[in-house]
Amino acid sequence: MTASAREQPVEAGLDTTAIRADFPILGLAVEGKPLVYLDNAASSQMPQPVIDRMVRYQTSEHANIHRAVHYLSETATREYEAARARLARFINAREEREVIFTSGTTEAINLVMHGYGRRFIGAGDEIILTTLEHHSNIVPWQMLAEEKGAVIRVVPINDAGELLIDDYEALFNAHTRLVCMTHVSNALGSVNPVRRMIDFAHAKGVPVLVDGAQAVPHMRVDVQALDCDFYAFSGHKLCGPTGIGVLYGRAELLEKMQPFKGGGDMILSVTFEKTTYAGIPQKFEAGTPPIAAAIVLGAAIDYLSGIGMDAIAAHEHDLLAYASAEVARIPGVRIVGTAREKAAVLSFVIQGVHPHDVGTLLNQEGIAVRTGHHCAQPVMRRFSLAATSRASFAFYNTHAEVDALVAGIRMVQKVFT
């Protein structure tokens, strides 16, 4: 199957048999059973056309970029910048230079902390976070708050795992300088009403960073429609490689920011008296970037676009609804996170069984789920849990795999009766 052959109406659903044939790893057997990979929120798998792009780059296009005048360097530079253009189109950025390649979501957020936060946030200033944040959108801001004497405010959630919007709005005051919030909760799957929350922040003159790591793989994201100031996401959750991610930033903000890392490629001129920085995006891409990973991510975006993000969202929505209904029917199992708007994540606890035991026993059936606190300890604390088991879906998952999960949960309960 080629990416272009995937274009089909949403109503038709996805031909998962054809799609799965693109993913060599999905054909693996684990513990003698067919792999049921339900840990996509942690990292998704790579299809053959994307793997092939990696091989083609390394076998016929590789050299360092933005440097030499020779053929390979020019080829690599062209392909790297073409990947940037693909990413810009994918999220509908106004300009390609608003797309900065980072090592992932974590580095993208740290870039904003160092580049924007350390320049524009000071003592007594306030940063609004939400209870749903991954540790990567908490810890950098705590580091900044500690350094600057700034204050962190946290938006609470209800028992379903939904942000309390009235409480969010009540947190704003004359000291509020930045809002940092996740688009989709990695631990619960809640989809936050980011557009509405951004509008409110902007009415108060406050910029907003959105952690899109769990949103971009599952829905069409348009940074202009959201009107966000920063948007961060990772390549390896998008069928791309590890070590690559994106920070989208509004050009006028990126231009005002200080560099995050110093080195080659981010300068115009260097003397021992004074260095002049390059413009965006190079100002934030010091050193040799992950060239191969960026180009391969570009191919992953093409693959996903070939299937269609709306078709992916529809398929996953159907899968999550089916899985939620089936798991809810099992006595002694509780779903954690029941927001009205959810994406691709099913967190659950089995009464009387620790999630680590659940994970080990499901693995015995070839089923990969994540168990633990999901790097979101404030969420776990909110539900008075140390950990949950989390099944997270991608467009290549099937109803049959949900059935395998349900049978696996029943098997775990049987072992522990």
Next chain:
Amino acid sequence: MADSRALYQEVILDHNKKPRNYGTLDHATHRAYGHNPLCGDHLKVGLTLAGERIDAIGFEGESCAICKASASMMTTVVKGRLRAEVEALIGEFRDMTTGKLDVAGPHHLGRLTVFAGVRDLPTRVKCAILPWHTLHAALNAVPVVSTESDGDPMHAPIGDA
């Protein structure tokens, strides 16, 4: 790879469901708190040392089945033993679960060999070791241990905790 269901044998499931020596020990002479911050497992071990002999021992906490069964079986095995014997047993248990001790060879672990299977499950080794690490800490007057501290048995010899 060993069948991980083999790890969840009847004896382990039984100790998980009905842990022995469970509860706070009044008048303990030695206590320690063990914690795995990565998964939230935590337990307290208290014991009474009469001379060099463990007279009484109790534990309580919240953890997975592997950790709780390991703690329960540990208490039944070490009660009445001399401190030096127990320290040697802690070392053997650690070596077994980290794959350094072949249970086919000589050892003093007895039925504790039901935990040998965790050596094939690196992410679960800490679950089995935590109670033993905490016992070692109690015997050596270390009030709090963490699987992620420098005293972590995965990072440093347990004797250095």
